[in-house]
Amino acid sequence: MSFRIGATVLLDCNGKALQSYSFQTKRVLGCIKNVLFFLNAYKVDEIHLIIPLKGKGVNTSKTLAGLKDTPISTPLSVGGGVDSVSLIEITKDPYFERLIFNSSIFDDNEVIKQATLKMGHQAIVGYIPFILKKNTIKIYHSKRNKFIDVSDKFWENLNSICNEVILLDANAEGGGKGFNFKVFQFFNFPINRVLISGGLTKLDISKAKEMKLAGVSLDNITLHSEFSIRGLR
Amino acid sequence: MSQCIHCLDDIKHPMGQVIDDSGLCTGCLTHKEKDHIDWSEKWVQLEEKCQNILKKSKGKYDCIVPLNADAEDYYIVENVLKLNLRPLLVYVNNYFGTDLSWRNLHNLETHFDLDLIVFNPNIVEYKEAVRTSLRKFNSIYWPYQAIKTAYPVRLALEMKTPLIIWGGFQATEQTGKFSHHDMVEMTGWSRIQHDLFCVDEKDFFGSGAQISERNQYHYTYPPIQQAKKVTGIYLSNYMKWDPWLQNKSIIKYGFKPENSVQTFDQYERAGSSVFYQIHDILRYKKYGYIKVRDQLSREIRHGRISKSSAVNVYHYYLNKDVNIESFFKWLEVTESGYKLFCNTRLNFLKDKFNDGRSLVTVEGEFSSSFFEKGLPISKEFITYYKGI
Numbered sequence: 001m002s003f004r005i006g007a008t009v010l011l012d013c014n015g016k017a018l019q020s021y022s023f024q025t026k027r028v029l030g031c032i033k034n035v036l037f038f039l040n041a042y043k044v045d046e047i048h049l050i051i052p053l054k055g056k057g058v059n060t061s062k063t064l065a066g067l068k069d070t071p072i073s074t075p076l077s078v079g080g081g082v083d084s085v086s087l088i089e090i091t092k093d094p095y096f097e098r099l100i101f102n103s104s105i106f107d108d109n110e111v112i113k114q115a116t117l118k119m120g121h122q123a124i125v126g127y128i129p130f131i132l133k134k135n136t137i138k139i140y141h142s143k144r145n146k147f148i149d150v151s152d153k154f155w156e157n158l159n160s161i162c163n164e165v166i167l168l169d170a171n172a173e174g175g176g177k178g179f180n181f182k183v184f185q186f187f188n189f190p191i192n193r194v195l196i197s198g199g200l201t202k203l204d205i206s207k208a209k210e211m212k213l214a215g216v217s218l219d220n221i222t223l224h225s226e227f228s229i230r231g232l233r
Numbered sequence: 234m235s236q237c238i239h240c241l242d243d244i245k246h247p248m249g250q251v252i253d254d255s256g257l258c259t260g261c262l263t264h265k266e267k268d269h270i271d272w273s274e275k276w277v278q279l280e281e282k283c284q285n286i287l288k289k290s291k292g293k294y295d296c297i298v299p300l301n302a303d304a305e306d307y308y309i310v311e312n313v314l315k316l317n318l319r320p321l322l323v324y325v326n327n328y329f330g331t332d333l334s335w336r337n338l339h340n341l342e343t344h345f346d347l348d349l350i351v352f353n354p355n356i357v358e359y360k361e362a363v364r365t366s367l368r369k370f371n372s373i374y375w376p377y378q379a380i381k382t383a384y385p386v387r388l389a390l391e392m393k394t395p396l397i398i399w400g401g402f403q404a405t406e407q408t409g410k411f412s413h414h415d416m417v418e419m420t421g422w423s424r425i426q427h428d429l430f431c432v433d434e435k436d437f438f439g440s441g442a443q444i445s446e447r448n449q450y451h452y453t454y455p456p457i458q459q460a461k462k463v464t465g466i467y468l469s470n471y472m473k474w475d476p477w478l479q480n481k482s483i484i485k486y487g488f489k490p491e492n493s494v495q496t497f498d499q500y501e502r503a504g505s506s507v508f509y510q511i512h513d514i515l516r517y518k519k520y521g522y523i524k525v526r527d528q529l530s531r532e533i534r535h536g537r538i539s540k541s542s543a544v545n546v547y548h549y550y551l552n553k554d555v556n557i558e559s560f561f562k563w564l565e566v567t568e569s570g571y572k573l574f575c576n577t578r579l580n581f582l583k584d585k586f587n588d589g590r591s592l593v594t595v596e597g598e599f600s601s602s603f604f605e606k607g608l609p610i611s612k613e614f615i616t617y618y619k620g621i
Contacts, residue, residue, distance in 0.1 A: 021412065025253065025259070025262065027249075027259050027410050028249030029410070030249055031431040033431075175414070220415065223420060224415050224417045224418065224420075225417070226461045226464075227460075227461035
């Protein structure tokens with residue numbers, strides 16, 4: 001598999017694209033269809049579209065369904081509030097290539113099993129925002145809206161239920177200071193199935209390539225300059 | 234929470250606004266960055282960026298500077314010259330200029346002794362585009378914004394000039410949509426999102442505008458593969474942007490501000506026949522506020538007016554009458570068409586304003602200010618006016 005350069009887009013429940021900085025500050029980007037159209041035109045390899053619920057229990061089926069008339073050919077992965085109900089909406093349409101899970105990785109493997117049955121194991125992606133604190137890793141749990149400690153069992157389970165994971169450096173998100181590669185000391189998952197995200201620099205992307213990671217998912221910077229991904233391949 | 238606790242902005246702002254848990258909007262949050270940025274370091278970054286971009290440049294000019302025919306143009310040009318760049322000034326004629334704006338434009342050209350290209354769109358088709366924009370989108374500015382953001386890029390490509398320098402980036406300055414650290418550049422995406430309110434050329438020309446294919450070209454952005462050869466930068470990412478202060482400082486070059494009835498800001502879009510008139514009424518209809526609110530939020534952030542005084546000033550301007558009839562005459566709309574528009578689209582105006590508030594003077598509400606002796610408008614909608 002060749003190294004992939006994707007882009008992460010956040011979406012609020014009203015259908016507006018967002019930017020996120022350090023996992024805290026949100027800024028409105030605007031019309032999601034316009035964003036998807038241009039990411040497609042910029043030839044990113046895939047788009048990771050996430051609805052950040054942060055503890056709010058919202059049905060995202062309608063928001064996701066509203067995306068489908070945007071004419072893009074770039075593979076689109078979606079996540080955020082994917083439960084049994086929204087799963088039906090997503091899986092009946094080939095517009096969505098993969099599913100991204102966070103809370104279900106911790107709590108509700110049943111939804112992931114259903115998704116695997118309907119879309120295949122290759123379509124299951126884990127979303128792992130992390131912070132490194134006092135030499136330990138803490139992983140974000142969306143439903144509880146907090147970073148928590150995880151056991152070895154978590155990694156074993158993650159390995160069995162997810163085909164790939166997106167590892168997001170929450171502190172670096174939206175900035176240009178670089179991804180914290182120390183995370184790989186604490187992270188127990190085959191690295192050829194890992195995409196990294198959060199504050200990536202050009203050097204980080206080269207390093208990710210050298211490490212033979214599956215790819216990267218650029219955050220806010222993708223739309224900050226014309227055809228921003230040129231020179232990154 | 235839907236309104237910022239510090240300024241006058243709310244979450245309905247057309248640029249996009251978020252209010253955080255502390256009640257501050259992103260506009261105020263982003264403005265605070267200005268106090269912590271080392272702007273001299275940013276200026277050095279700007280110099281280096283320009284040098285890098287211009288390394289392989291073979292054109293007669295180093296950069297293109299698109300103009301609005303208002304005070305900001307002077308400030309941009311002043312700084313472009315400080316960067317030792319050879320600019321080509323480009324003005325897209327929106328046909329909304331008054332005698333004052335043409336005077337200021339030609340003064341800029343002659344004072345700095347720079348080359349200026351004025352692009353005059355085919356006026357018959359331009360008016361048709363304005364009519365379509367008004368009919369379909371309740372806006373008169375789509376055609377102008379489309380050409381203004383596309384023409385300099387096409388010209389830059391033709392003239393092999395790889396750099397376009399803009400002044401303030403509204404999305405960052407007004408609502409803090411981006412951090413100053415993002416160093417956002419001109420993009421096709423931003424053009425559609427911020428300048429064309431998410432209506433691209435296909436949507437617009439598919440909506441019944443009778444514009445010949447040949448002339449549609451001028452309204453259309455180049456394909457991204459070409460557009461990426463030109464870098465468009467915003468000075469406000471590299472300088473501590475303070476429009477009122479900056480604009481006052483360029484009076485020395487002969488710029489004449491406007492004595493406006495609709496705003497205290499005598500510099501921004503000074504000399505436009507529509508900006509504070511029909512355009513502002515349509516803004517009010519769509520988003521529920523008039524332009525002066527953006528300017529007052531800006532002044533609150535700069536610490537020159539308190540929120541309570543700003544509210545007073547805002548209501549003072551809300552009470553002011555606007556003149557829209559001359560715009561419809563220019564657009565060649567019949568009397569009955571004009572009345573129909575007013576009765577159907579602007580009927581909300583009947584009870585819009587007067588809440589009985591009054592002010593002794595606007596100036597008295599500011600703790601510090603940059604008022605100037607300005608000029609009145611004597612001629613609106615000048616189709617062509619050359620010389621000073």
